[in-house]
């Protein structure tokens with residue numbers, strides 16, 4: 230049995246793979262104590278499957294907290310793990326967009342191998358954190374966002390490029406009477422535009438796969454489809470591709 234552990238800024242994933250199939254996985258929070266949470270989740274998944282750490286052939290850690298996981302037998306960069314996980318699920322994929330809690334990445338694949346990537350880890354705009362901040366201001370939890378943005382049309386323009394200033398812009402829009410659906414659609418559009426804006430020279434080619442927690446937000450999937458003009462493929466559980474790619478690394 231192999232194990233992949235993805236310790237991100239917002240969530241931790243632990244996944245078991247037996248060489249041909251995913252055997253089990255769990256997703257937890259990484260907030261405040263990423264290392265402690267990752268260890269607890271790892272133990273929980275092992276116990277549930279009647280395993281001990283010593284039974285595992287490999288434990289590969291990835292994500293920004295990968296160097297702090299005491300049970301790892303190796304670490305691999307997020308770019309490699311996301312590319313490997315996506316290529317396993319979608320062998321024909323040529324581009325990956327991963328939007329997590331704190332960063333976003335665009336990866337170009339050729340024959341399942343990463344050949345180019347861009348990463349934004351400096352700016353909160355264009356990440357899940359920005360969407361959560363907007364949700365807090367609007368009083369809309371993540372689970373409600375699809376319903377609020379699905380019906381109706383029209384968006385407001387979020388003109389500022391900076392998450393800090395966007396906060397006051399959103400407050401101003403709310404006070405000015407712009408509807409919450411329009412504001413949230415504007416937020417999604419700005420996240421999509423921001424993500425594509427940081428692609429630099431990394432060209433997007435279909436089939437395009439969208440991963441990370443933000444891919445669980447259908448409103449952002451719609452906004453990205455509109456901005457790219459491409460169909461967007463989303464894995465059934467978009468948060469586990471990094472851990473899957475790690476588990477597939479020997």
Ligand SMILES: Nc1ncnc2c1ncn2[C@@H]1O[C@H](COP(=O)(O)OP(=O)(O)OP(=O)(O)O)[C@@H](O)[C@H]1O
Pocket residue numbers: 236237238239240241259292293328329330331332333356357358360361371372440441442443444445446468
């Ligand atoms: N149920 C949900 N519906 C919609 N969006 C969600 C849901 N759960 C999480 N998200 C979004 O996913 C984001 C976290 O994504 P993810 O778990 O991929 O982050 P991470 O891998 O820990 O972060 P990073 O890759 O930046 O280190 C949250 O900020 C939130 O916007």
Ligand SMILES: [Mg+2]
Pocket residue numbers: 237238292329330441471
């Ligand atoms: Mg991540």
